[in-house]
Amino acid sequence: MRPRHTLSILLAAALGCQAAPPPKDTSAEAKQAIDAADAKWARLTAAGHADSLADLYHANGVMLPPNMPPMRGREAIRGFMTTMNSMSSPPPVLTVRAESIWAQGPLALELGRWNFAWAAGAKRPPGAPAADSGKYMVRWVNENGRWLMVQDIWNSDVALPMAPAMPNTKK
Numbered sequence: 001m002r003p004r005h006t007l008s009i010l011l012a013a014a015l016g017c018q019a020a021p022p023p024k025d026t027s028a029e030a031k032q033a034i035d036a037a038d039a040k041w042a043r044l045t046a047a048g049h050a051d052s053l054a055d056l057y058h059a060n061g062v063m064l065p066p067n068m069p070p071m072r073g074r075e076a077i078r079g080f081m082t083t084m085n086s087m088s089s090p091p092p093v094l095t096v097r098a099e100s101i102w103a104q105g106p107l108a109l110e111l112g113r114w115n116f117a118w119a120a121g122a123k124r125p126p127g128a129p130a131a132d133s134g135k136y137m138v139r140w141v142n143e144n145g146r147w148l149m150v151q152d153i154w155n156s157d158v159a160l161p162m163a164p165a166m167p168n169t170k171k
Contacts, residue, residue, distance in 0.1 A: 026142070030103035033147040034110050034140060038096040045094045045116075050081035057149045058141060064153035067160075087125040092116040096136075106142040111135070114154060132156050 037056055044052045054077045057063070063071040063080065071080045085091065098112040117131040118124050136154035140147045 024105055026103040026105060026108070027101060030108040030140065030142070030147060031098070031101040033142075034098060034101050034108065034138075037147060037149075038098060038112070041096050042094045045091055048085045048091045050078055050085050053081045054078035057152070058143065061149050062151050064151070066155045084125060087123070088118065088128075089123045090119060092118045092122070092124075103140075108140040108142070108147065110138045110140060112138075129158060132158050134158070 041053065041056065044056075054074050057074050057077050059074050060072075061074060061077060063077045065071065065080070071077045094114065094116040096112060096114050098110050100111045102109050112135070113133065114136055115131075115133040118128075120130075124130070134154055134156040136152070138149050138153075139151040141150045142148075
C-alpha cells in the first residue's frame with residue numbers, strides 16, 4: 001500500500017510541475033499596429049503634436065534620447081516633445097521604418113531606421129544638423145488592446161564633431 005501512495009504523490013507532483021505553454025507569437029498583429037504607430041509618429045512630428053506623440057508611450061515609458069538624460073514617464077516625454085517643438089520651426093520631415101518586429105504575447109521589440117531633414121532656413125534646435133539618420137530600438141507592450149512604447153532609444157549614424165586638438169604646452 002505504501003508504494004501506491006508514493007506513486008500517487010510523485011504523479012501529482014510531476015503533473016503540477018509542467019511548464020506553462022509558451023506565449024503566443026503575436027508578431028503579425030504587433031507588426032501591423034507598430035507600422036501604423038510609426039506612420040502616425042511621422043505625421044504627428046510634422047504637425048508638431050507633442051501631446052499626441054507622448055500618448056504613444058506607456059504611462060511609465062522611458063525615452064532615452066542621445067546625449068541627454070532619460071525622460072521617465074509620459075509627462076516628462078510630453079515635456080521633451082514640447083521643448084523640441086518650440087526649438088524648431090517648421091518641424092523636420094521624419095521617416096521611421098521598422099526593419100524587424102518580434103513579439104510574443106503582449107510584448108514586442110522593434111528595431112528600425114529613422115531619417116529626418118529640416119527645410120532650408122528652418123529654425124533648428126542648437127547644434128542639430130540639417131539632416132540626420134540613424135537606428136532605434138523600441139520595446140512595446142500591448143495594454144488593453146493598444147500597443148504602447150515602454151522603452152525607446154535611438155542614436156545617430158552621423159559622427160559627433162571632433163573637439164579641437166589641445167595645443168601641447170609641455171616643452
